Amino acid sequence: MKIAGRAFAREELMARVGNSSQLVGAYPFEFESGPARGMRALECWNSAGLQFAVLPDRGMDIGALRYRGLSLAWISPRGPIAPAFYRPEGWGWVHTFGGGGLVSCGLTTMGVPAKDAGEDLPLHGQISHVPADFCTADTVWRGDTPALQIHGKIREAVPFGRNLTLERTILMPADQPSIHISDKITNCAHAPTAHMMLFHINLGFPLVGEGAHIDANLKDIVAREDGISPAGFGTWAEISAPQPDYVEQIFYATMAPDSQGYTQIALVNPVLDLALTIRYRAAELPYCVIWKMLAPGSYVVGLEPCNAWEEGRDKERAAGRLRTLAPGEEVAYDLELVVGRAEQDR
Numbered sequence: 016m017k018i019a020g021r022a023f024a025r026e027e028l029m030a031r032v033g034n035s036s037q038l039v040g041a042y043p044f045e046f047e048s049g050p051a052r053g054m055r056a057l058e059c060w061n062s063a064g065l066q067f068a069v070l071p072d073r074g075m076d077i078g079a080l081r082y083r084g085l086s087l088a089w090i091s092p093r094g095p096i097a098p099a100f101y102r103p104e105g106w107g108w109v110h111t112f113g114g115g116g117l118v119s120c121g122l123t124t125m126g127v128p129a130k131d132a133g134e135d136l137p138l139h140g141q142i143s144h145v146p147a148d149f150c151t152a153d154t155v156w157r158g159d160t161p162a163l164q165i166h167g168k169i170r171e172a173v174p175f176g177r178n179l180t181l182e183r184t185i186l187m188p189a190d191q192p193s194i195h196i197s198d199k200i201t202n203c204a205h206a207p208t209a210h211m212m213l214f215h216i217n218l219g220f221p222l223v224g225e226g227a228h229i230d231a232n233l234k235d236i237v238a239r240e241d242g243i244s245p246a247g248f249g250t251w252a253e254i255s256a257p258q259p260d261y262v263e264q265i266f267y268a269t270m271a272p273d274s275q276g277y278t279q280i281a282l283v284n285p286v287l288d289l290a291l292t293i294r295y296r297a298a299e300l301p302y303c304v305i306w307k308m309l310a311p312g313s314y315v316v317g318l319e320p321c322n323a324w325e326e327g328r329d330k331e332r333a334a335g336r337l338r339t340l341a342p343g344e345e346v347a348y349d350l351e352l353v354v355g356r357a358e359q360d361r
Contacts, residue, residue, distance in 0.1 A: 016028060016038070016159050016160040016161070016189055016190045017190055018038070018062055018189075018190060022159075023159065024159050025156060025158075025159045028159070028161070035154045035161050036154075038061070038062050038161050038189040039060070039061040039062060039154065039161050039162060039163045039187065039188070039189035040059070040060060040154070040163060041057040041058065041059045041060075041069070041152040041163055041165065042057065042058045043055065043056070043057050043058075043152070044056055044057075044058060046095060046097075049094075050093070050094075050095075050096040050097060050100055051094070051095040051096055051097055052097065053097060054070065054072045054073070054095065054096075054097045054098075055070070055071045055072050055146075055150070056068050056069065056070055056071070056072075056078070056095075057069040057071070057150075057152055057165060059152075059163055059165070059187060061163065061187055061188065061189050061190070061191075061192075062189050062190055063188075063189070063190055063191050063192040064082055064083040064084075064192060065081075065082055065187065065192040065193070065194070065354065066079075066080075066081045066082075067079060067080040067081070067116055067194065068080075068115075069150075069165055069185060070095070070115075071146060071147040071150035071167060072097065072098055072146040072147070073098055073113075073118075073143055073144065073146075074119050074142050074143040074144065074145050074146075074147070074169050074181070075119075075147050075150060075165070075167050075169060075183045075185070076115065076116075076117050076118050076119055076143055077115055077116035077117040077185075077194070078090075078095055078113065078115040078116065079115060079116070080115065080116035082192055082289070082354045085221055085222070085287070085289070086219060086220070086221070086222075087116065087218060087219070087222050087291055087354070088114060088115050088116040088217055088218060088219055089114045089115075089217045089218060089219025089220070089223070089314070089315035089316075090113065090114045090115060090219065091112055091113050091114040092312070093110070093111065093112065093113050094113055095113050095115075096111045096113055098111070098144040098145070098146060101141070101144040103137055103141060104135075104137055105128045105137055105138065106128060106137075106138050107137060107138070108137060108138040108139050109138065111144065114217045114219070114315065115217060116194075116216065116217070116352070117196070117214060117215065117216055118139075118143050118215040118217065119142050119143045119181075119212075119213075119214065119215070120139040120140055120142070120143065120211075120212070120213040120214075120215050120319075120321075121139075121140045121142050121171075121200075121210070121211050121212040121213065122140060122142050122171045122177075122179045122181060122200060122210060122211070122212065123136075123140060123171065123177050123179065123208060123209050123210060123211065123328075124136040124137070124139075124140045124209070124211050124328045125139050125140050125211045125212065125213045125321070125323070125325060126138075126139065126211070126213070126323070126324065126325030126326055126327050126328070126331070127325060127326060127327045128327065129327030129328050129329045129330070130329060131209075131327070131328040131329040131332060132209075136327070136328055139213070139215070139325075140171075140211070141171065142169065142171055142181060145169050145170070145171060146169070147167035147168060147169050147183075148167070148168050148169065148170060149167055149168060150165065150166070150167035151165070151166050151167065152164070152165045153166075155186075157188065160188050160189055160190055161188075161189045162186055162187060162188040162189060163185075163186070163187045163189075164184065164185070164186050165184070165185040165186075166182075166183070166184045166185075167182075167183055168180055168181070168182045168183075169181045169183070170203075172203070176204075177204060177208050178202070178203040178204040178208075179200060179201065179202055179203065179204070179208060179210070179340075180200065180201045180203055181198060181199075181200050182198070182199040182200075182201070183196065183197070183198050184196075184197040184198075185197075191353075192353065192354035192355070193351055193352060193353040193354070194351070194352045195349075195350075195351045196214075196348075196349075196350045196351070196352075197347070197348070197349055198212075198347065198348040198349075199345055199346075199347050200212070200340075200345065200346050200347075200348075201343070201344070201345045202340035202341065202342060202343060202344050202345075203343075204342060205342050206342060207339050207340065207341055207342065208339065208340050209328060209332075209337060209338070209339055210322075210338050210339065210340045210346065211321075211322060211323050211328060211331070211337070211338070212300075212321060212322050212348065213304065213319050213320070213321035213322075213323075213325065214300075214319060214320045214321070214348075214350060215317060215319050216293060216317065216318050216319060216320075216352070217315055217316075217317050218282050218291060218315065218316045218317070218318065219314060219315050219316075220314055221284075221287060222282060222284055222287065222289060222291060223254055223282065223284075223314060223315065223316050224254065224256075224284055224286060224287070225254065225255060225256045225286075226254070226284070226285060226286050227254040227282060227283060227284040227285075227286070228252050228253055228254060228282075228283055229251070229252040229253075229254075229280065229281070229282055229283075229305060229316070229318070230252070230280070230281045230282075230283050230290075231252075231268055231270070231279070231280040231281070231303065231305075232270060232271045232272075232273070232278045232279055232280070233268050233269065233270065233271055234269040234270065234271045235268070235269045236251065236266055236267065236268045236269070236305075237266065237267050238251070238264070238265075238266050238267075239264075239265040239266065239267065241265065243262045243263070243264060244264040244265050244266060247264040247307070248266070251264070251266045251305065251307070254282075254307075254309070254316065255309055256309075257309055257310060257311040257312075257314050258309055258310065258311075259310070259311060260310070261308070261309045261310040262310075263306065263307065263308040264306075264307045264308075265304060265305070265306055265307075265325075266304070266305040266307075267302060267303075267304060267305075267324050268280070268302065268303045268304075268305060269301060269302055270297045270300070270301060270302065270303055270320075271297070272296075272297035272298070276296055276297060276298055277294055277295065277296055277297065278294070278295065278296075278297040279292055279293060279294040279295070280292070280293050280303050280305075280318050280320075281293070282316060282318065283357045284357060285357045285358075287357070288356050288357045288358065289354070289355075289356065289357055290354070290355055290356065290357045291352060291353070291354055292352070292353045292355065293318055293320060293350060293351070293352055293353075294350070294351045294353065295320050295348070295349060295350040295351070296348070296349050299322060299346060299347065299348055299349075300320040300321060300322055300348060300350075301322065302320070302321050302322070302323065302324060302336075303318060303319060303320050303321065304317065304319035304321055304324070304325055305317070305318060305319070306318075306319060320350065322336075322338055323336040323337060323338070324336060
């Protein structure tokens with residue numbers, strides 16, 4: 016591991032610290048007041064200046080996300096809120112949308128409310144409101160570098176119906192401002208099950224600011240046909256100051272893989288000389304929703320890798336974008352969030 020201007024072997028590091036948490040670690044706590052009262056959380060940090068909160072009771076999602084004291088994520092007016100307040104009908108999901116570094120959407124539906132196969136489906140599904148069955152945090156070593164590893168399992172199931180598990184591992188090395196998220200989703204039911212997944216990554220001020228832009232490896236991009244987004248298509252990659260009466264704009268990107276099958280999308284802020292890049296496998300997540308909401312108080316850009324568009328499960332089925340998992344079938348997702356300098360090659 017390289018720290019304080021030089022490289023150290025594992026033995027040298029451990030001779031200089033009393034506990035590996037001096038280099039990387041997590042502190043468990045519970046919220047004590049407000050609508051988040053009683054909700055479990057893990058405050059995580061490393062020597063590279065990255066800090067974030069993992070929320071085991073909210074599907075092991077990521078809340079606040081900071082780098083060297085600067086917020087990277089947008090936090091909604093609701094802030095952290097316990098899953099007990101979830102409204103599972105229609106658009107009720109927005110009432111418990113806290114923003115943050117990652118909100119998982121799925122596992123059997125995501126996108127706008129819809130009716131499919133006789134089932135009324137809510138906005139973005141329920142997985143971000145399901146507490147993990149267990150969640151552990153440990154220090155693991157990768158050669159001479161310690162890393163924080165958080166692992167847990169979440170189950171989305173109903174009697175006589177769907178039964179899927181999400182096994183999530185979050186890894187943060189001590190010496191890099193990066194988060195590696197590995198998800199394995201298994202259909203534990205005895206019948207085929209629709210599977211939709213979207214990683215709702217919500218970026219905010221000061222990373223989102225005038226002069227910032229989106230940089231992506233694209234095959235294609237189209238504006239959502241909603242009467243608003245097409246007017247902003249010419250400036251889909253540009254970030255402006257907050258605009259009164261701004262109405263959200265949504266764009267659907269089809270991602271281009273590199274020679275190793277990975278693709279990436281980044282929010283780049285030259286003023287801060289800072290960028291956040293999301294790198295992931297394009298085979299499992301061929302699309303990325305770009306959500307721009309640049310209104311006062313709702314000043315947020317969402318970069319959202321996904322396996323379908325968010326038009327509703329019925330329309331995604333008709334368009335041929337809906338994935339179905341056979342009994343016992345598994346699918347794995349592998350994402351990395353990396354903070355770096357704006358001038359670096361992307």
